[in-house]
Amino acid sequence: MKKYIKIGVFAVLTVFGMTACVHNLDVESIDPNNVSAINPDQLLGKIYATLGTTGQQGPAGNGDIEGLDEGTSSLYRMTYELNEFPSDQVYWIWPDVGVDDVRKASWTADNALVRGAYCRYIFDITLCNTYLDSYADYDATKTAEVRFIRALNYWYLLDMFGSCPFNITEAEMDAYKKANELMGDYDNYPKQITRKNLYEWVVNELLAIENQLTVDRNAFYYRVDKVAAQMLLARLYLNAQVYTADPAQFYAVSTGTPEWAKAAEYAEKVINATQLASQYKYLFMGDNDNRSKVNDAYKEIILPVAQEGSHIQSYGASLFLLASFNTDGLPSWGITQSWKCMRTRKQLVSLFFPLAKNWNISTALENPTGWFTTNEALMAEIAACPNPLGDATVLTAAAKDDRALLCNYREYNDSSLIICNLNRENATDKFFAGWLCTKFTNNMADPDRVPTRTDQPDMDLPLMRAAEAYLTYAEAQFRLGQNGLALDKLNTLRARANATALTTVDENTIRDEWGREFFAEGRRRTDLVRLDMFAGKKYGWEWKAGNQFGQKAIEEHRVVFPLPLSDITANPNLRQYTDKY
Numbered sequence: 001m002k003k004y005i006k007i008g009v010f011a012v013l014t015v016f017g018m019t020a021c022v023h024n025l026d027v028e029s030i031d032p033n034n035v036s037a038i039n040p041d042q043l044l045g046k047i048y049a050t051l052g053t054t055g056q057q058g059p060a061g062n063g064d065i066e067g068l069d070e071g072t073s074s075l076y077r078m079t080y081e082l083n084e085f086p087s088d089q090v091y092w093i094w095p096d097v098g099v100d101d102v103r104k105a106s107w108t109a110d111n112a113l114v115r116g117a118y119c120r121y122i123f124d125i126t127l128c129n130t131y132l133d134s135y136a137d138y139d140a141t142k143t144a145e146v147r148f149i150r151a152l153n154y155w156y157l158l159d160m161f162g163s164c165p166f167n168i169t170e171a172e173m174d175a176y177k178k179a180n181e182l183m184g185d186y187d188n189y190p191k192q193i194t195r196k197n198l199y200e201w202v203v204n205e206l207l208a209i210e211n212q213l214t215v216d217r218n219a220f221y222y223r224v225d226k227v228a229a230q231m232l233l234a235r236l237y238l239n240a241q242v243y244t245a246d247p248a249q250f251y252a253v254s255t256g257t258p259e260w261a262k263a264a265e266y267a268e269k270v271i272n273a274t275q276l277a278s279q280y281k282y283l284f285m286g287d288n289d290n291r292s293k294v295n296d297a298y299k300e301i302i303l304p305v306a307q308e309g310s311h312i313q314s315y316g317a318s319l320f321l322l323a324s325f326n327t328d329g330l331p332s333w334g335i336t337q338s339w340k341c342m343r344t345r346k347q348l349v350s351l352f353f354p355l356a357k358n359w360n361i362s363t364a365l366e367n368p369t370g371w372f373t374t375n376e377a378l379m380a381e382i383a384a385c386p387n388p389l390g391d392a393t394v395l396t397a398a399a400k401d402d403r404a405l406l407c408n409y410r411e412y413n414d415s416s417l418i419i420c421n422l423n424r425e426n427a428t429d430k431f432f433a434g435w436l437c438t439k440f441t442n443n444m445a446d447p448d449r450v451p452t453r454t455d456q457p458d459m460d461l462p463l464m465r466a467a468e469a470y471l472t473y474a475e476a477q478f479r480l481g482q483n484g485l486a487l488d489k490l491n492t493l494r495a496r497a498n499a500t501a502l503t504t505v506d507e508n509t510i511r512d513e514w515g516r517e518f519f520a521e522g523r524r525r526t527d528l529v530r531l532d533m534f535a536g537k538k539y540g541w542e543w544k545a546g547n548q549f550g551q552k553a554i555e556e557h558r559v560v561f562p563l564p565l566s567d568i569t570a571n572p573n574l575r576q577y578t579d580k581y
Contacts (some may be wrong), residue, residue, distance in 0.1 A: 008067050023438045036182050040135040044142055047131060047149055048222070049312075050124045051075055052305035052461060057458070058313030064123055068116045072096070074316025075124065075156075076461055077306065078117035080522035082561060083161060086554070087534070088436070088541035089348040089515065089526040092324075094341045104546030105554040109562040109581050118161065118564050128153070129142065132169045144212035145224040151205045152232060156199045160244060161525055162250065162560040162577035165567070166193035166201075178203070191573045195250070199243035206233050217273075221290045221298065228303045230269045231464050234472045237263035239530050242559075250578070251556035253532050264476035269471035271489075275299040279445075280402045280497050283465065286334050286442040286458040287449050295445035297462070305461035309335075309442075309453035318457040321520070327412040327431045330407055334442025338429040342520075344406065347541045349435050351516050352404035384527025401499040403516050405439040437520055467493055467517050486510075491579065493517055508530060511539075529559045557581065 006182045008145070039198050053514065054074045055063035072078070084090050086105040098112035105489035107114055129151035136143050150168075157164040166182055167190045173179055176199070176225060182191035193201070206229045213226040237259040245256035253280040275298040277283050289306075298304075307318040313319075319335075322371035324342035326333045365526035396404045442457040451458055470489040482503050490513055497516075502509065514527045535538035535558060540550030 003296065018210065021468055021573075025149070028450035032044040038134065040131065040138045040142070041132050043127070044133070044146065045126050046147060047124070049129065049307075050120075051463065052317040053312065054316055056519060059319070065116070065119050068119070069097075071315035071464060073116055073120060074314055075120050075153075075322075076463070076522065077316030077320050078120050079111065079156060079160075080320070081113050083119055083522050083525040084520065085360060086545075087528060088539075088560075089345055089524055091343045091345055091520050091543065092341055092344060103543070105262070105558050105560075106546065106563065109565040109568065109576070114561045115564040117561075118157070118164075118567075120293065121156050123473065124153045125150055129167060129169055135167070136171075140212055143215055144209040146290050147205060147209050148213065148224045148229055148232070151202050154198060154202050155232065155236065158195060158202060159238075159239065159562050160561050161563060162195045163192055163575075164198070165564065165574060166198065174217075174503070177469045183575070186572050189571045192575065193450070195247065195577065196244045197200075203233065203236055206236075215273075217302075218290060218298070222304060227270055227273045228464060230266050230273075231302050231466075232470060234263050234266035234270060234575065236473050237266060238476060239526070243531055247577070251535055251559050258479065259393075260476040260479040264473050264480070267473035268477065270302070271473065274302065274469070275468035276466060276470075276492070276496050277301075278496075281405065281441075283443055283462055284440045284459060285445055286451050287444040287446050287459050288386045289458075292444075292449065292554075294447070301460070301462045301464070302466060303464035305463050307457055307460050309451060309456035309458050317461050318440070318442075320443055320457040322457050322459065325437045325440060325480075325520075328341045329436060330436060331441075333438070333440070334441060334444075334451050335457055336457075337456075340439070341432075344435045344437055345542045348437075348515070348519055350404065351512055352399035353408065354472045373393070401516065402497040403492075403499075403519075405437065407436040407438050409470045439520060462521075471514055471517060473506075474513070478505055478510060479508075535559050555580070 013180055050064070052059065052074060054065075054507070058068040063073060065073050070381060072081075080396075081092070081099070081253055083101060085092055085099065085102045087481065092099055098114070098116075101107040101111055102113050112243070128146050130331075131146045132143065132150075135518075154164075154533075165185075168176065178193075178197050179227075181197060182193055189528050210229045210233070213229055214220045214227050217225050217227060240263075241256035242261035243252045243256065245251075245253055249255045260566050275296075276295040282288060282295045282297040283300060285295060285297070287295045288297035288301065289304065289556040305317060307314070308310055317339060323337040323339040327338045327340045383557045395406050395408065396402055399402075440459065442459050470493050474486040474489040477489075486505050487502055490505065490509070493502060493513070495546060511527070511531050511533060518524075518527075528534035528539070535551045535554045535556045540553075542550060544549065544550045545552040545554045557578045562576055562581035563574055568576065
């Protein structure tokens, strides 16, 4: 089926139909007479809007993609759910369509969340191709921005699906040196690109536009700049060993070609061009934009997704984080919406309270009760905390790490102190079973600013921030045997959080520092896959693969998601990256 874009005065665009998302990625106007009326700046605005919104009106009511609950269909929320729900830090309790299979790492090719994420990326790529087909010569900087956003969406496909259908503009395809290597014999359908070739294409695309993007980060605050391209390049190089792995053994990341030196090089470029926010909590507050007189998060945020309660609204961006983690009785989070549906797992708590032991699967198999011997140890660690038990300031101080933005209001002898509560009843007392995340808030650091609405957030989404460059540099230098350089960058982040400096570094240190700095930000699966700790038995966590004690391994082929069954059926050129699906 053809994809159609509705174009109106506000560049209103909608893709009809979930099946055969990429049967044909050419875009036709519903009314051919309106093609010439497309405004390039409005289309560019829509392309940026897809990073945080889901349709033509906020927060819902006229969605981009039919056949999917619009509230769940944003790029951020879809990516977040696939990266966080099957991992070791947070747990979504509601039995929404497709969620349970993602939590248990038992998804199939017709899973609604997997299909939804895939179609969101394809939709956004289609918009970018539409712009580049018609307006590549309109403005060199804007063209580079669109190419970046297209590359970003292809990176999501590369990271999450491995191999995917590949479509760029006709002029670009003519120049693409590997075009004859695309898989598939049917010219009327998009052909498939290998994972390694897609990795190379995204890298080369970013290198081509790096110096075409602006270097004025403040004036172009909500737009892509040169630093964003460098950050994405560092991310690609850090994961190169995964993306270039032997397709027959893609889950064995050691079969790929590492690019640690390049990862460190590009991470250092980002570090030199940015600053860290003075306080960690500033990054996730309602005035984390570049207009605050107090909050300096804008110095660290590289690619913000604009959220502004009075004008930009979505159920799948900042509101998703703020409402999911909060309920009555917690410290104020700056808006009234409370969904009570996201919990923390024990492993997240243990990052900040290490006596809450982080058992691996082999230990749990030898001593399953070991998972339940941690409460007394944790009680001893925070026993000096005065009431109220869960005051966020108190627990942050007890953890000796400003990133420990957690709450717990249970008595120390309560059996639910650590264990994740799975009761799906939407009740505050059930929500308080287990530890709570208070990282995201719509409150203002600037006393002269107040939220623009009580039910919609102003907190921008920091889709990319400079702390990633510090951790990327540290991990790359660790892989290169430069432990001193690695520790320097790790301790820079820890110093910002008022945490004790590290003196040694190993693979688990790297894993845990990624977890402390970026917990609940939507990237955990990617990091665990790269560290070879997602699938298999190397590293276990509470409710891994649906087993409460972490005694069940995630199957190796699940380091990637399957292409949707609907598109496999509709496009004869497509094959799953692994025959396990």
